[in-house]
Amino acid sequence: MKTVLVVYGTTEGQTRKVAEFIANALQERGAKVELLDSASASAAQVQPFFAAAVVCGSLHRHRYQASLLRFVKDNAAWLAGIPSAFIAVSLTAVLADDESREELREAADAFFRKTGWTPAITRHVAGALRYTQYDYFKRLLMKLIARQRGGATDTTQDREYTDWDDLAHFVDEFLAAAPLQERGH
Ligand SMILES: Cc1cc2nc3c(=O)[nH]c(=O)nc-3n(C[C@H](O)[C@H](O)[C@H](O)COP(=O)(O)O)c2cc1C
Numbered sequence: 001m002k003t004v005l006v007v008y009g010t011t012e013g014q015t016r017k018v019a020e021f022i023a024n025a026l027q028e029r030g031a032k033v034e035l036l037d038s039a040s041a042s043a044a045q046v047q048p049f050f051a052a053a054v055v056c057g058s059l060h061r062h063r064y065q066a067s068l069l070r071f072v073k074d075n076a077a078w079l080a081g082i083p084s085a086f087i088a089v090s091l092t093a094v095l096a097d098d099e100s101r102e103e104l105r106e107a108a109d110a111f112f113r114k115t116g117w118t119p120a121i122t123r124h125v126a127g128a129l130r131y132t133q134y135d136y137f138k139r140l141l142m143k144l145i146a147r148q149r150g151g152a153t154d155t156t157q158d159r160e161y162t163d164w165d166d167l168a169h170f171v172d173e174f175l176a177a178a179p180l181q182e183r184g185h
Contacts, residue, residue: 002032002049002050002051002180003031003032003033003034003049003050003051004026004031004032004033004034004050004051004052004053004054004180005033005034005036005046005050005052005053005054006019006022006023006026006033006034006035006036006053006054006056007019007035007036007037007038007043007053007054007055007056007068007071008035008036008037008038008055008056008057008068009037009038009039009056009057009058009064009065009067009068009069009071010037010057010058010065011058011060011065012058012128012130012133012134013130013133014058014089014127014128014130014160014162015056015057015058015087015089015127016037017162018056018087018089018125018127018162018167019035019054019056019087020035021164021167022054022056022087022167022170022171023035025167025168025171026054026171026175029171029172029175031175031180034050038057038065038067038068038070038071039065039067043067043071046071046075048075048078050078050082051082051083051178051180052082052083052084052174052178052180053079053082053083053084053085054084054085054087054174055068055072055079055084055085055086055087055117055119056086056087056088056089057086057087057088057089057111058088058089058090058127059088059089059090059091059092059104059107062103062107063107063110063111064088064107064111069111069114069115072111072115072117073114073115073116073117076115076116076117079117080117080118082178083120083174083177083178084117084119084120084121085119085120085121085122085123085170085174086108086111086112086119086121086122086123087123087125087167087170088104088107088108088111088122088123088124088125089125089126089127089162090104090107090124090125090126090127091126091127091129091145091146091149091151091161092104092124093124093125093126093127093161094126094149094151094161095149095150104124108122108124120177121170121173121174121177123170125162125163125166125167126161126162126163127161127162128158128159128160128161128162129142129146129151129152129158129159129161130158131143131154131155131156131157131158131159132156132157132158133158139155143155
């Protein structure tokens with residue numbers, strides 16, 4: 001069995017947690033996994049020998065991590081040749097209205113346009129408010145946004161919105177669509 005690449009960009013750590021969850025779930029289902037931080041030195045030296053790839057990133061000011069964008073752009077040619085999925089973490093994903101869906105679609109489309117990569121599956125996943133990790137201004141900004149959008153405004157506590165059961169379902173769907181057994185010649 002060849003290896004599945006799970007590559008992630010993270011700013012406050014939630015997408016790392018999401019990527020680790022996906023990597024563990026894949027392993028529990030018998031897959032071999034390489035987990036890679038797009039901002040790490042090893043991301044620049046990755047070899048294109050994967051059976052499938054799950055790319056995870058989170059939105060900050062309507063953009064995904066620059067290191068993830070660079071990684072996907074640099075590796076778009078071989079990523080296009082294997083089953084792949086984009087796990088797009090954000091707080092907008094908590095909201096179910098049409099405008100929020102459109103906002104997320106536009107952000108993901110911009111990422112695909114800039115990288116030249118279009119995954120077979122895109123999942124928008126709710127992230128977290130990490131108030132206790134933010135600096136003063138970030139905390140203030142996020143509290144304001146949370147208040148406007150009906151999120152948690154108690155800045156003494158972090159709030160996780162990620163639906164882990166739904167992510168486990170994603171892993172099942174992904175494996176069903178991307179059988180990993182190597183075919184004999
Ligand atoms: C400074 C800042 C800007 C953010 N901008 C957006 C945004 O434009 N759209 C959105 O839906 N979520 C936004 N978020 C929410 C993050 O996507 C969410 O907190 C996510 O869990 C962060 O993932 P990470 O911990 O992997 O960086 C922002 C968060 C912060 C702290």
